[in-house]
Amino acid sequence: MDLLANVLISAMIAATPLVFAGLGELVAERSGVLNLGVEGMMIIGAIAGFAAMLATGSAILGLFAAMAGGALMAALFGVLTLTMRANQVASGLALTMFGLGLSALWGQAYSGRSAPPFPRLYIPGLTDLPFVGKLLFGQDGLVYLSLACVAGVAYVLTRTRVGLILRAVGENHDAAHAIGYPVIGVRYLAVMFGGAMAGLGGAYLSLVQTPLWVERMTAGRGWIALALVVFAAWRPLRVLLGAYLFGGITILQLHSQALGVKIDAQLLSMVPYIATIVVLVLISRDSARARLAAPACLGKSFHASS
Amino acid sequence: MKFRTFSKITAAAVAALAVAAGSALAQTKPKVSFVYVGPIGDMGWSYQHHQGLEAIKKEFGDKIETNYVENVPEGPDAERVIDQLAATGSSIIFTTSFGFMNPTIKVAARYPNVKFEHATGFKQAPNVATYNARFYEGRHVIGLIAGKMTKTNTIGYIASFPIPEVVMGINSAYLAAKSVNPNVKIKVVWVSTWFDPGKEADAAKALVDQSADVLMQHTDSPAPVKYAAEKGIYAFGQASDMTQFAPEKHLTAIIDNWNPYYISRVKALIAGTWKSGDTWDGIKDGTVVFAPWSKSIPADVVKLAETARDEIAAGKRHPFTGPINKQDGSPWLKAGETASDKDLSSMNFYVQGVEGALPK
Amino acid sequence: MLKLEPRREPSRLMFYLTPFLAIVLTLAAGLLLFRVLGKPPVAAMQLIFVEPLRSLRGLSELLVKATPLILIACGLALGFRASIWNIGAEGQFTIGALSGGAVALAVYPATGWWLLPLMSLAGIAGGAAWAAIPALLRTRFNASEILVSLMLVYVAVLLLGSLVHGPLRDPDGMNFPESRIFQTALPLIIPGTRAHIGFVVALVVAGVAWLLLERHIIGFQIKVLGQAPRAARFGGFSDTALTWLCFLVSGGVAGLAGLFEAAGPVGQLVPALPAGYGFTAIIVAFLGRLHPAGIVLAGLLMALTYIGGETAQISMSLPSATTSVFQGMFLFFLLATDVLVKYRPRWIPARPAGAPAAPAAAKPSAPVVAARVEA
Known part of the structure; x- marks a missing residue:
C-alpha cells in the first residue's frame, strides 16, 4: 500500500510542471493564440526562479520571478505575433530556440549551485495517516497550487464574464471585435498568463523537483505540455487528467524496471507516449464533436478591419 | 527572391563592416581543440573534459592556443565540426564522446598531419589515439x-x-x-x-x-x-x-580526472614525441x-x-x-x-x- | 498613434526590402549582444554570415545541412497549407533512416547499383508508414494529428535506440550502439566534400512541390481546404483523401531525408541520428512562406546560421548558447518585419471627437500562411 501511495505521490510531482505549463497554454489557445514556445518559456522560468531564489533567499520570490520571466518571454511572442502579426507557429519555435540559448547564457553563473529543499505540507495527525496522509496532506505547496489553478481556470473559463470574453475572442475574433472587445489586449493577457504558468512549471523543476539549475533541464517537457492541451480537447480538468496519466505511466515504467521486469528499458520508455495516443483515440473515437473543441480562431492573426 | 537578395546584401554589408576586424592571426603555436557532446555546464561528463582543457591552459599558458565546441550532437554534425577544427589550424583534437568515433576516423584520414584523440572508442589510426578510464x-x-x-x-x-x-x-x-x-x-x-x-x-x-x-x-x-x-x-x-x-x-x-592524461599528451605533442595508441588509465594513473x-x-x-x-x-x-x-x-x-x-x-x-x- | 493598415496588394518593394531590414535590426541587436558579452560584434557577425560562404568546404556543408531541411519543409508545406498539422516529421525522418538502413544491413555485404534506390524506397515507405498512423487515427478516430505525430517522435527515437542497441548493432563493434557502416554511400556532387546527391533531389522535390501546389488541381484543393474548409466540403473535395495525401507525402519525403542523412554524411545508423531537422524544418517552411522557392532559400539561410554559429564557436570561443540566442533574434526580426509586406504602418493622429470614422479599409485577404489548427 505504501508503495502505491508513493507511486501516486511521485506521479503527481512528475506531472505538476506539465499541469502548470499545459494549463497556461490552454488559456492562450482558448484566446486563439497558438504558442509553440512553451519549452523556451519554461526554461526561462526555471533559471529566473532559481537565480532570484539564490539572490533573495526566498523560494516564494523565486516563483514570482519565474512567472515574470515566463510572462516576459510570452510578451515578446505577443509583440511578434499579435502586434507584428508574424506567423505563430514559426515564432513559437524561434522563441524556444531563443529561450534555450538565453537561459544557458544566463545560467552559466548558476551551474552546479543548488537550492534548499522546498517545504512540504505537514499537518500533524492528517499527514501521518496511513496511505492517504502524505498523498493528500504531505505534498509541496505548488502541487496544491496547481490543483487550485486547474479549478480556477475551469471556473473562470466557464462561469465568468472574463472567460466568456476570452472564449469569444478565440472562437470568432471578428464578432468579438464587433461587439467591442479588445481582441489584441485580451490575447496579450492570455498569452502572458500562459507564459507565467509555463515559467512556474519550469521553476517547479529547478526549485522543487530536482532542485538545482542545469542547462536544458526542461528536457522536452514543454512539448509534452503542448500535446496535453490537445489531448485535453482544450478543457482544464482534462489537462490535469492527461498530465497525471502521463506522469503516472512514466513513474510506473521506472518502478517496473526497479522490480526487475525483463523488458528492454527503451521499449518500456515508449509506453507513456503510446498510452497517451491510445487514450486519446479512445476518448475521441465516438465524438465527431471532439474536433470542434479547438478554438475556431486558433493560430489566425487578427486585424481589426475598422 | 527574398532570400537570395538577402544573402547578397548580408554578405556585402557584413563584409564591409568587417574590414577592420581582421581575424586570422598568423599562428605558429600548437592549437589544442576539444569537441564536447554536452554543454560545459552539465556538471558531469563534458564538464570534466572541460576541466581538462582548463588544466592544459594552466599548465602550458601562452605556449599553446585552445578552443572548444560544445553541444555537438553525435549525428551528422560531428564530422563537420571536427573537420572545421582540423582545417582551421588545430594541431591536436580531442573528441570526447563515443559517437564521435567514425567521424574522427574519417576526418583524420583527410588530415594526416593533425593529431586526433578519441575518448572511449576502439578504432585507431597512425594519427588517431584512443583513451578511456577504468x-x-x-x-x-x-x-x-x-x-x-x-x-x-x-x-x-x-x-x-x-x-x-x-x-x-x-x-x-x-x-x-x-x-x-x-x-x-x-x-x-x-x-x-x-x-x-x-x-x-x-x-x-x-x-x-x-x-x-x-x-x-x-x-x-x-x-x-x-x-x-x-x-x-x-x-x-x-x-x-x-x-x-x-x-x-x-x-x-x-x-573523471582527465587532466594528467591531457597534459601528458599535449606535452608529447610539443616535444614532437606524440604517438598513436590506446590508453586505458585507472586509479593507478590518477585518472579515476x-x-x-x-x-x-x-x-x-x-x-x-x-x-x-x-x-x-x-x-x-x-x-x-x-x-x-x-x-x-x-x-x-x-x-x-x-x-x-x-x-x-x-x-x-x-x-x-x-x-x-x-x-x- | 502608429497603426498598421492592410495593403490592397502585397508590396513588392517590401518583399525585397524586409530581409534587408531584418538584417539591419539583427546587426544592431547583435552589436548590443556581443558588446555585452565582450566579443567583437562585427567580427562575430562576419564569422556567422560570411565566413561559411567563403570556402568550398563551407559552401558544401551548407548544402549538406540544408538538404534535409528543404526536403522535409517542402513536404510539410503541403499539409500546412491545408491546415493539416504534421508536427512529427522528426519521427518520420527517424523511421525512414531506420527502414532504409535496415535494408542495407539485411543484405550486407551484398551491394550493387540497385541498393541505393532500394534503400531510398524503403526510407520513403518507412516515413510514409509512420505518418500513416496519425493520418489513420485522425480520419478514422478523430484523434488530433498534432498530438499523435508529436508523440510518435519520441517513440521513433526510442525505437531507433533500442534496435541499434540490439538487433541492428554492428557485430564487430564491441557492442557499442551503432550499426555497421553501410556498404554503399550516396554519390557526391562536389568531389572531396560531403555534398551529396540528396541536395539535387531536394531541389527536384521542391520543383515538383511547386508544380503540385501552384499548377495542379490538388494544390488548389489543398489551399481551399486550408482557408475555407466549408467551401472545400461544398466543392466536393474529400477532407479524408487530402489528409491522407498530405501525411503520406510529407512522411515519405521526411523518411527520404532521414535515409539520406544515414546513407550520406553519417554512413551508418546511430542513436543520435535524429538531430532536430524535423522541428527546424517547420520554421523553414514558414520562413519560406510555404512556397517551395522560399523554402529552398530559407533552408539555406537556416543552415547558414547553424554553420556560422559553429564557426563563431570555433574561431571566437563563442558559447553555443550565444549562437542560439542570436539565431532566435534573427528569426524574430525576419518574422516580424514580414508584416510590412502586407501592412503599411501609418501615423494616425488621434481622431477629434465626433468626426466620422475612417472608411473601412478593404478587408485583408486571408494571410497566405494563415495557420489554423483543428483537432
Missing part, C-alpha cells in the same frame, strides 16, 4: 562502500544506456557489494537519457520507494544526489565531486580518483575502501576476478581468472544476481 575500478570501491552502508540491503542504480561502459559499472559495483554483503541486491533503472534532471530525480524516487537506501548513478546530473540528501539516504556522485549537493549524504564520487570520503562512512569501511583502492592501484586486485557467472548462470570467469580488457570493453551481459534485461 571507471569500473572506481565502481568496485564505491560498491564495497555501498554494500557496507546499506541497511535495507538494496542498492539503487540509475543508468543511462546499455553500453558496455555502463553495464561494466553495474556489474563491478554489484560484485563488490556482494563480496562484503552476501544479502545485497541491486536494482537498476534505465532512464534512456544521459541528462534529464527531472527524470533522474523520478528514477531516484522510484528506487527509494522500492527500499533502496544507497544510490549510484551513471547519468550526468546531480539530481539523484540532491534527492538523496532530501530523503536522508546515501548517494555517490558521478563524474565530478558532488559533495556540495548533499554535504551530509554524499559518500564520495568517482571523479575519489572525492573525499564522507564523515558518515565508518572508519573500518574507509579502511576497506582505501585498501581496495590501493590494491587496485598496485595491480594486486582486479574487480573482475573469477569465479563469476553470467546472469543466466553460464560460467564466464574461472576461479582466479581475471577479465580481459576486450571482454570488459565489449561487455553486454549482467553477472549472476543482477536483475532485469539488457537488449539483445
